[in-house]
Amino acid sequence: MVMASAGVNNMPAGPSAGAEGSDPAAECRLRRRRRLALLRHVTSTSAGSDESAAVAAAAGSEEKVQTTTPTSESSEEEPEGASAAAAAAAINVASATTSLPSDAGTAAAVWPVAFGSVALAGRLREMEDTVSLHPSFCVWADGSPMHFFAVFDGHGGPHVAALCREQMHSILATELAAAAAAQGHGDEEGSWRAALSRSFARVDALAPESCACGRAAAGCACPLSSGQRGAIVGSTAVVALLVRDRLVVANCGDSRAVLCRGAHAVPLSEDQKPDRPDERARIEAMGGRVMFINGARVRGILAMSRALGHKLLKPEVICEPEITITTRSDDDECLILASDGLWDVISNKVACDVARQCLEDGSPTRARTAESGEAGPSSSGAPVAQQPEPRCYRAAALLARLALGRESSDNISVVVIDLKARG
Incomplete structure (x- = not known):
């Protein structure tokens, strides 16, 4: 699961990234866009998969770490509410497999x-x-x-x-x-x-x-x-x-x-x-x-x-x-x-x-x-x-x-x- 997250961060930047390679703020925005795209993809298409939930949780945690570094243009590229909603969705997916038995499912409860x-x-x-x-x-x-x-x-x-x-x-x-x-x-x-x-x-x-x-x-x-x-x-x-x-x-x-x-x-x-x-x-x-x-x-x-x-x-x-x-x-x-x-x-x-x-x-x-x-x-x-x-x-x-x-x-x-x- 960590390997998947690392692979995302190491993906080739492509021509557009090369053009902005000298601008640290532009590189940061590009990495944030990719992680957010992966996060939204995982939470929307693979909510039932434990592996996908783990990837989403990992991406969400990296997102939280990155946002501690202030940038003047981050609010224009990524609305804060959308990021929080996606991160919350990832946390819900990741924790679904560890919840205690509920009264509705006592037949299969442990x-x-x-x-x-x-x-x-x-x-x-x-x-x-x-x-x-x-x-x-x-x-x-x-x-x-x-x-x-x-x-x-x-x-x-x-x-x-x-x-x-x-x-x-x-x-x-x-x-x-x-x-x-x-x-x-x-x-x-x-x-x-x-x-x-x-x-x-x-x-x-x-x-x-x-x-x-x-x-x-x-x-x-x-x-x-x-x-x-x-x-x-x-x-x-x-x-x-x-x-x-x-x-x-x-x-x-x-x-x-x-x-x-x-x-x-x-x-x-x-x-x-x-x-x-x-x-x-x-x-x-x-x-x-x-x-x-x-x-x-x-x-x-x-x-x-x-x-x-x-x-x-x-x-x-x-x-x-x-x-x-x-x-x-x-x-x-x-x-x-x-x-x-x-x-x-x-x-x-x-x-x-x-x-x-x-x-x-x-x-x-x-x-x-x-x-x-x-x-x-x-x-x-x-x-x-x-x-x-x-x-x-x-x-x-x-x-x-x-x-x-x-x-x-x-x-x-x-x-x-x-x-x-x-x-």
Whole structure:
């Protein structure tokens, strides 16, 4: 593209140019006429060509440089308005291929995904939280890849959280495959909701037999099987599915998903606490009680109204997730999934501001990541990292350290999913 521009500047001047060769102002005007003619030709006949757009942009930039040298006759040969209009047209053509997806073309849009996570025991002796990261873990009916990210906050032991980490994505992949086969041209959002609800129910049924290694076997002989296991063990679950331009979030418990959209923090889940009016009404309708012992608790034991496991507290504590489906936009910066060890001490807005600033402050280029083989395009053309990326890990680590600095007394697990194609 530079060669084309250089070739234009080095074209033979012809007889008329030779006559004016001794006049610098005349030579300048002649060069300006040729560049302007090329610029107008490119923008009028080759707007759809990337190569022509590049030539036009190069010519426009040279035009801008040349006009910084004042000449007494330039205004007579080239109207300023015409030059500005042509340059603006060239810029529009050159930038057309780099614009972000628009709402009008979501079918062919590219939706990038990168991720990183941190899980800390914090000030507790035992680590009961787990995270699960599975990009491209299954494919939907139309061939679109689906990405799975989740945080599980165990209670009474790590058994159910470990079970969720090892089994939830596999069970969900099976349910989604069945839903895709049966869906046809029906309601795909309804199919996603049904598959998530069935997956949570299946994991909940396995919870009483779970081992801390993540297996669902009553007779597990691994070294971890000797730990505590019983009817009071359970876990929260916040699961995010990313498919095309949709963010599907299923929440059971008080872990949380927050979307950073521009400068705003948009919660995609609502904490299920026993003192939430609708949850309290449901618990009491089932004959249960909400007691206030160091906060609202079901039967004075559990500080959340929904969870996986906790067989002793059924039917008041249920495993049915609340599901939201959100359409992605060009303003979306990142999605944060975290356990209550983060959200108890950090607001949604502060978490989004910290994560967004950390992601913007610099990261390895995608070209370097692609050369190392850590990332590859999905079947829809969207760049999807297959391994955690450093910038997302740093954002998650910074949030966890901030929670520790604010004296969080719980395990802290954070997943940061970058929704921008950052260079």
